[in-house]
Amino acid sequence: MAHEPRPSSGGRLRAAAETPTARARRVLGVGVSLLEVDELRVRLRGAGGLLTVVDGVGYRVDQGEVFGVAGESGSGKTMSMLALLGLLPEGAVVGGHVRFEDRELLGLSRSRLREISGRELAMVFQDPLTSLHPMLTIGRQLTEHVRRHLGLDRRAAERRALELLEQVRIPGGATALRAYPHQFSGGMRQRIAIAIALACRPKLLIADEPTTALDVTVQAGILRLLDRLRRENDLAVVLITHDLGVMSAIADRVSIFYAGRVVESGSCAEVLREPRHPYTRALLDALPHPEAAHDQPLVAIPGAPPNPGSIPSGCAFHPRCSFARERCRVEVPPLLVVQGRAFACPVDPLAAR
């Protein structure tokens, strides 16, 4: 034998475990809306009064799709998600509408929101070392959830925990349940955090930079896992990331955030291949391109993203934008919808080239 077959199969396996509704949706191209966010506004209490960190954001997430949210740090991606779960810091002021299935989430009591957010909505964070409890076994952390929310007894909960570990490909079964977080590697810990989030079979998983702290090889494994889970379980995933490569790998539709606003949204393929907003264009240009000549300087965006306290007038991106015109300084460009895509810019970089 020349060599053994490669353990992980290459390419993207689509059809294998897709649910019928997921397949219908993919073929017909129609989505069943699960989450609708409209005019979401988040203001946080800062030293000088209230600071707007999310400024009228809207998007829709369909059942079973991966919705990518990208932007630089401080663009409001995380804050807009924390608002859905009622996890904003003390004193935050939230406005707008968040409809999850047929319920309005904003304004719900803390306990009611906790019921929904533990069960139907789940979240995974960047650093599994801080989101997992270091002193409790994996088994305890996996069963606590289902016992509380689904009312399972100890043995049923343990069966569910083993099932979850298998689903996220953690070897060891019952032995793994008795282990503590520090006994696992970073990638394994993130798999465990995902298993905990999936414990109550949520409909929506919010993953905030789930692979940022991981090596690329491990990151690829987590992306494959998320992709498989959403196919098998018809799970919708909101993927928050600053890495457009990660987004490109698994997102169906995306929104690009800048300074608390959505500047562009549409299908992932269209937005990344033909960006219509200069910011999206600039973000893509800043990446090391695999086919570019070596030693060709990277095209960085001048300056840095603005702080919430000092958002520029008009289009917030205008001071860094190479297409900026006079009106960009004064007018906030509306998010225009054109052929299933939306972008907030009067100058189309595709046309301007």
Place this chain on the structure above:
Amino acid sequence: MSVLELRDVVVDYERRGGGRVRAVAGASISVEAGRIAGLVGESGCGKSTLARAAVGLVPTASGSVVFDGRAVSPLGRRGRDRELARLQLVFQNPYSSLNPRRKVASQLADALSTLGLVPARKRDARVRELCELVGLPAGAAERFPHEFSGGQRQRIAIARTLAAEPSVIVLDEPLASLDASAQAQLANLLVSLSRELGLGLLLISHDLAIVRHIADAVSVMYLGLMVESGETHQLWELPLHPYSEALIKAIPRADGRGILPEALPGEVPDPGHPPQGCRFHPRCPYVFGRCRSEEPPLVGLAGDRFAACHLQPEGAEAALPGERAQLVARPDVE
């Protein structure tokens, strides 16, 4: 000509409760003036330890570290050769490597006064010059570290090393935890510093995509050993070691094509108990008999390439490990 030369460096750590971990098991790398040498590998492969050994922050168990003709000895109570100040290190996290209570100017001036490179009356001018060199905005010197973004803080850290008029800077993951745009700005700065000041840079990173863009040569490290090294563009276009190939395939591309990157099965093993034979064999897609028992040495191939893989015999023409696996007929039968 190489300014910093690491030869067969071995670094051991004592493990709590006895026992020893060999974090670096015999690694060589050289840094030349005006060039950027990249060092990549997954976390736990020993790349940060090697960076520390390169500047003498950790003692080596064997092997040599030579900077500008002088042995780099570990930091000791007696201080060290002044000339070694020309070998500098930038840490990953600029939030913790800068003093939050002192203005940028005073932190930069510290370096100048300690080394006595600039007379006191010229120090302010030199501080401004350093800020300008790394592209900090005017007036940056009079501000505190918290007033800057992550990318700017990393620039301050680099400015501080430049105060020592170094000929080599070792940078340990300087680009990690930065946004794409800030990363691009800093990457461009590193290239221009190396070209314009003739600095040799040793750039340690887990991000092969960015290393590929700015490094002239690259070494790939796995579990304490170099598995491949060569000119960056060659290694990228035709990786010889299955591990380098896996690292490249794992990079997700922002092309909107929805292609899932290849995952490398398994985990990095415990460096305290490295696998027998080739350290990569339990995760290697092309593993065969010999790999499980015999450790492949780093050998030279045609075209100034180096790889440590049984599929790449010494002096052979460069070929992808997959092609080689088919070429090498029934390697189990020898």
